[in-house]
Amino acid sequence: MQNPSALTPKPQRGRPRDPERVRRILEAAQRHFNEHGLERASVDAIAADAGVSKMTVYSNFGSKEGLFQAVVHDRTATVVTGVPGVEALDPSQPEKALLAIGARFLELTRGDDALGTLRSVYGVAGAQPEVCRAFYKDGPERFNGELATYLRRAHLAGTLKVRNPIQAADLFLSMFLGSGHFRGLLMLKRPDARENKALLREAVRVFLAAYGA
Known part of the structure; x- marks a missing residue:
């Protein structure tokens, strides 16, 4: 079982890591993992795509599995950036707050980054428990x-x-994980902006009908 510390890049001994080079490796690895999955993705191809040597990939991430963990961690942190902070939401205006939260959640669950990460994580469920837990x-x-x-x-x-x-x-967020979400995971045509807006307003209406004061 991988140690959770493997979720972050391993610094090279005696040399500071180059943030830009690490970023190129992570971006190239994401593309290859999304397209081929963990098992079929090639470290040689990832290194070539990032413009670095295979040894550089291993010196920063330890293994292909360590690189995969770092990619999932990086993508997850990226897609949840911008979640409305609870301190900024007015408890006296729940409808406005729920519309903002729901809109952001829809944006995340319909986005290519989140969907690609989900597909990758689902593909290693059971084999990579630390990745699944961290995600x-x-x-x-x-x-x-x-x-x-x-x-x-x-x-x-x-x-x-x-x-x-x-x-x-959990109930509120689950209302956004229906057919539109599955269509995205399966790479089928996703709901358009009009459908998403209608779903958002209906979800907020139903939630307020159940939990309104």
Whole structure:
């Protein structure tokens, strides 16, 4: 089992890492892992695509599995950037807050980065438990926790009645993981902006009907 520390690049002994070179390796690796999966992706091809030697890849990431873990960690951190901070959301205006959170979540779950990362992680489920745990903690669990924190504040403010914030947050976000999400995972035609907007408004309406004060 890989140590969680493998989720970050390993510094070269005696030499500082070049951030730009590491970025090129991660970006090239993401493309190859998304297209070929962990097993069929070639470190030689990744190195060539990034304009570095195969030894440079190994000296920074230790192994192909270590590189894969670093890519998942990097992509997860990237796609959750911009999640509305709970401190910035007004507990007296739950409809406005839920529309903002739902819009961001839809943007993430429909985006190429998130979908590509999901496909890659699903492909190694069971074989790479540390990758799966890290992805879940940095992505879905973090997002759900952020929303649950806001729901607690709204409950205390009396604008929502939420006895179990974690469960309520899970239910709200789950409303965006239906057919449109599966179409994206399967590389079929995704919902357009009009469909996404209609889904967002209906999800907020249903949630407020269930949890409104």
